[in-house]
Structures are given as structure tokens and as C-alpha cells.
Amino acid sequence: NAGVMQNPRHLVRRRGQEARLRCSPMKGHSHVYWYRQLPEEGLKFMVYLQKENIIDESGMPKERFSAEFPKEGPSILRIQQVVRGDSAAYFCASSPGLSNEKLFFGSGTQLSVL
Amino acid sequence: GENVEQHPSTLSVQEGDSAVIKCTYSDSASNYFPWYKQELGKRPQLIIDIRSNVGEKKDQRIAVTLNKTAKHFSLHITETQPEDSAVYFCAASKNTGTASKLTFGTGTRLQVTL
Numbered sequence: 001n002a003g004v005m006q007n008p009r010h011l012v013r014r015r016g017q018e019a020r021l022r023c024s025p026m027k028g029h030s031h032v033y034w035y036r037q038l039p040e041e042g043l044k045f046m047v048y049l050q051k052e053n054i055i056d057e058s059g060m061p062k063e064r065f066s067a068e069f070p071k072e073g074p075s076i077l078r079i080q081q082v083v084r085g086d087s088a089a090y091f092c093a094s095s096p097g098l099s100n101e102k103l104f105f106g107s108g109t110q111l112s113v114l
Numbered sequence: 115g116e117n118v119e120q121h122p123s124t125l126s127v128q129e130g131d132s133a134v135i136k137c138t139y140s141d142s143a144s145n146y147f148p149w150y151k152q153e154l155g156k157r158p159q160l161i162i163d164i165r166s167n168v169g170e171k172k173d174q175r176i177a178v179t180l181n182k183t184a185k186h187f188s189l190h191i192t193e194t195q196p197e198d199s200a201v202y203f204c205a206a207s208k209n210t211g212t213a214s215k216l217t218f219g220t221g222t223r224l225q226v227t228l
Contacts, residue, residue, distance in 0.1 A: 033215060042120075042203060042220040043158065056215055058115075091157065101146045101207055101214045105157040 002027065004094050005074075006106035013082050014114050021077040021109045025094030032075040033103060034060075034067060037089045049075060079111075087113045116141040118206050120219030127194050128227055135222045137204035138186040144206040146214065147180060147187045152221075153200045161202075162189070194226045 005024040013019050025032050031050055035043040045059040049069040060067065064082075069075040079086055089110050093103040117140040127133045139147075148163035164171045164178045164187065171178050175194075180187040191198055201223050205216040 035218075043216075043218040045215050045217065048215050059215075095214075101209055101216075102148070102160060102163065103216060104160065105150075107157045 004104055004106035006092050006109050010110045012112045016081050019079040019082050019111055021090050022074045023092030024074040029094035029096050031095045032069050033093045034077050035091045082113045084113045116206055116217040118217050118219040120204050124223045126225045131194055133191045133194055133224055135189045135202055137219050139206040143208045146207045148205050149189050150203045151200045196226050199226045
């Protein structure tokens with residue numbers, strides 16, 4: 001049973017470009033969470049999705065950031081017109097569902113904005 | 115929203131000694147409290163968790179205690195080993211049946227010295 005898969009592992013973008021981060025949850029998991037981690041800091045909640053639905057996006061910046069979890073395929077976190085402050089590790093986590101809160105994290109995508 | 119505070123931010127112990135990390139939470143409705151271990155450059159890994167209907171849980175050398183009245187919970191590692199060196203994060207969430215995002219503490223960097 002493969003764990004949560006994230007790609008790419010490292011992503012370098014220049015200011016103004018777009019970044020797309022992908023996350024495939026564990027098999028059987030229908031809930032996906034995205035967290036951002038700045039160096040030497042904790043994990044900050046961004047967004048919680050189920051298939052085709054955004055459940056909670058209270059931690060996501062209102063502009064430039066969007067997330068989706070389509071019926072088929074991985075969840076995508078999209079950052080438009082990246083700025084240097086977007087440089088961070090972005091972790092995706094998945095859980096089986098409402099009755100089981102255990103979150104399992106992927107290896108993360110390290111985004112570097114030049 | 116929920117606020118989780120974690121102390122200390124750094125902790126150095128000698129191999130074989132015990133380590134204790136403490137967290138407090140603000141939302142009395144929170145009912146799930148996991149602990150994650152993150153090694154440098156790696157994903158956060160769930161090491162133990164506790165629900166609000168239990169006061170203590172143990173798994174080999176690690177244990178977690180929960181005091182609902184005081185709204186704090188602690189991680190105890192006994193007989194520490196060098197491989198215990200990592201950053202440890204506490205977290206809290208409330209499973210309301212609709213969403214259960216985790217709110218993380220700021221982390222404790224544990225260094226186990228020989």
C-alpha cells in the first residue's frame with residue numbers, strides 16, 4: 001500500500017511564474033489536506049478537500065492560491081504569480097474519512113522562488 | 115479557532131534520560147491529539163495519538179497524557195536514544211462530523227546526546 005505521494009519533490013520557479021504541486025492520497029483515503037511549513041516553523045493548515053469539494057479553505061491566501069481534488073487524478077495546489085515569500089515546504093496529508101482523523105503525510109514539495 | 119502552544123522549543127537530553135514535551139490548546143471542544151515526529155528533510159510521521167475519552171496512552175518508550183480540565187497534553191519519551199533526535203509536533207483537532215483539520219504546535223527540537 002503506497003503512502004501519500006507528492007510530486008515534484010523539489011520545484012524551482014522564478015517570480016511571476018506558476019507552481020503546480022500534486023498529491024495522490026493513500027489508497028482508500030478520500031480526504032486530502034494541504035499544509036505549508038516555513039523553515040524552522042510548524043505546519044500551517046491551508047485547505048481541506050474531499051473528491052470534487054473544498055471543505056475548508058480558511059488557511060489559504062485569498063489571492064493567487066487555489067486547490068482542487070478532481071474525481072479522477074491527484075489533488076493539485078496551484079500558486080499563480082509566485083513571490084519569494086511563497087518559498088516553503090508544502091505537505092499534503094490524507095485520511096480515510098470523517099470517523100478516522102489520523103493524517104498521513106507525503107514527503108512534501110520544496111518550493112523555491114528565485 | 116484553535117490555538118496550540120508547545121514548549122520547550124528546544125530540548126537536549128543525554129542518551130538514556132527521559133524527555134517531556136508539553137502542549138496546551140485553547141478550544142475545549144478539541145477531542146483528538148496526535149504527536150508527529152519529523153526528521154530533517156523528511157515527512158512528519160505519526161508516532162502516537164490520544165482521544166479525549168482517555169487520560170493516558172503508552173506505546174513502548176513513548177507515552178502521552180491528557181488533562182482535559184487544564185487543556186494540556188504531554189509527550190513522554192523514556193530511555194532516549196540518538197535516533198529519537200528530531201522535531202516533535204503536537205496537534206489538536208475536533209471531529210464534528212464535517213471537518214477535522216489539525217492545528218499544530220510550533221515544534222520541539224529534541225537532541226539526544228551520547
